[in-house]
Amino acid sequence: MRWHRVLTEACGELLSQVFDHGRVLDHVVAAAFQAQRKWGKRDRSFVAETVWEVVRWRRALAFVAGSEDPRALLAAHWIGREGECPPDWRWQRGGTEEMIARRAALADQPRAIRESVPDWLDERGFSEMGPSWDRELAALNGRAPVFLRVNTLLADRAAVLDWLRQEKVAARPVDGLPDAVVLEGLLPKRLVGDGRIEIQDAGSQAIVPLLDLEPGMRVIDACAGAGGKTLHLAAAMAGQGEIVALDVAGRKLDELRRRARGAHVRHLSTEKWDAGTLRKFRGWADRVLIDAPCSGLGTLRRQPDLKWRLTEPGLEKTRRTQRKLLDHYPELLRPGGKWVYATCSVLPSENRGQIDALLERDPRWQVEDERIVSPAETGWDGFYAARLSGAAR
Numbered sequence: 001m002r003w004h005r006v007l008t009e010a011c012g013e014l015l016s017q018v019f020d021h022g023r024v025l026d027h028v029v030a031a032a033f034q035a036q037r038k039w040g041k042r043d044r045s046f047v048a049e050t051v052w053e054v055v056r057w058r059r060a061l062a063f064v065a066g067s068e069d070p071r072a073l074l075a076a077h078w079i080g081r082e083g084e085c086p087p088d089w090r091w092q093r094g095g096t097e098e099m100i101a102r103r104a105a106l107a108d109q110p111r112a113i114r115e116s117v118p119d120w121l122d123e124r125g126f127s128e129m130g131p132s133w134d135r136e137l138a139a140l141n142g143r144a145p146v147f148l149r150v151n152t153l154l155a156d157r158a159a160v161l162d163w164l165r166q167e168k169v170a171a172r173p174v175d176g177l178p179d180a181v182v183l184e185g186l187l188p189k190r191l192v193g194d195g196r197i198e199i200q201d202a203g204s205q206a207i208v209p210l211l212d213l214e215p216g217m218r219v220i221d222a223c224a225g226a227g228g229k230t231l232h233l234a235a236a237m238a239g240q241g242e243i244v245a246l247d248v249a250g251r252k253l254d255e256l257r258r259r260a261r262g263a264h265v266r267h268l269s270t271e272k273w274d275a276g277t278l279r280k281f282r283g284w285a286d287r288v289l290i291d292a293p294c295s296g297l298g299t300l301r302r303q304p305d306l307k308w309r310l311t312e313p314g315l316e317k318t319r320r321t322q323r324k325l326l327d328h329y330p331e332l333l334r335p336g337g338k339w340v341y342a343t344c345s346v347l348p349s350e351n352r353g354q355i356d357a358l359l360e361r362d363p364r365w366q367v368e369d370e371r372i373v374s375p376a377e378t379g380w381d382g383f384y385a386a387r388l389s390g391a392a393r
């Protein structure tokens with residue numbers, strides 16, 4: 001292994017920003033790449049791969065290192081992977097031999113240490129999911145491939161696969177999702193903004209089909225964010241009909257509009273949520289998508305820092321928000337309309353548990369269809385979605 005001091009030191013600095021200052025992993029790495037224009041493709045892969053793996057395996061590495069210090073975690077990571085550390089790397093406590101011995105003892109440690117999650121989260125996962133928590137947690141500690149969604153407003157999947165082949169990007173279609181493609185390597189930067197494709201996990205692509213859409217409908221995307229699913233909705237409606245994208249975060253809607261232009265999506269308006277929004281759109285929509293704020297546990301492969309930021313009180317607060325959205329947003333439907341509640345969590349208390357509680361509060365709704373996307377079974381991010389219909393309000 002050839003070590004580059006600038007890069008190994010940068011890994012330590014980035015990890016300290018995430019662990020000591022609570023910054024978001026994605027953001028700190030993006031900012032470092034922005035600042036270090038001279039880093040080539042290989043340098044960037046080294047830094048990104050190293051910090052992502054150390055964040056993912058933080059607790060297991062802390063056991064191996066006998067320390068939480070980012071430099072010691074890096075030492076444990078490199079010794080485990082390369083059998084050595086950079087020659088001048090210094091860290092608190094423990095030598096190479098000690099780490100090798102402790103790594104061998106890792107298999108006998110409790111699941112929360114082996115699988116590297118906080119105790120409270122492990123207890124919650126197991127109490128809600130029983131033995132399937134083991135499988136899901138192991139899958140969520142894997143690395144996620146890049147999935148693309150073909151924008152059917154501009155191309156079909158066969159054409160996109162041909163184009164990627166010409167660009168020497170290895171890719172294949174995903175079974176069970178008509179517009180999804182999985183890459184076998186990285187997406188070259190020059191292709192990222194092309195309107196024919198959107199980067200979107202396969203689990204996320206499984207949600208919009210549940211809405212049972214037809215061209216010409218009026219659809220509200222009530223928690224649209226930066227529009228991952230809004231753009232999918234627009235393509236599923238073949239560009240016909242009306243879409244209103246709502247969110248409490250105006251900045252995300254700005255980004256949504258930018259992406260919509262690139263994807264040639266029309267018939268779309270955005271509204272920052274305010275006190276008058278419910279009144280304005282009450283009874284208007286044929287379909288409502290509530291892609292609710294959630295723990296994000298289904299996406300841990302892509303954002304492993306989430307597990308170190310989540311807390312039990314934070315999770316309870318999120319569940320309260322979900323309950324509020326479920327009580328109000330279906331009012332936006334016209335009589336006979338249908339709505340979908342979705343999350344990117346694997347926890348039943350954010351998913352079917354919320355729907356069951358709603359059905360107790362308001363028995364006029366019924367579940368027509370439901371989809372649970374298991375990372376262990378599919379290799380996709382974890383998602384949940386339920387479609388409901390019922391009496392007009």
Ligand SMILES: C[S@@+](CC[C@H](N)C(=O)[O-])C[C@H]1O[C@@H](n2cnc3c(N)ncnc32)[C@H](O)[C@@H]1O
Nearest residue numbers: 222223224225227228229247248249291292293
């Ligand atoms: C899971 S994210 C949405 C992801 C997005 N639909 C996508 O596919 O990319 C949930 C969104 O709900 C928004 N949100 C939170 N509270 C809300 C509320 N009371 N009403 C509407 N949106 C809300 C958040 O700003 C966030 O963008």
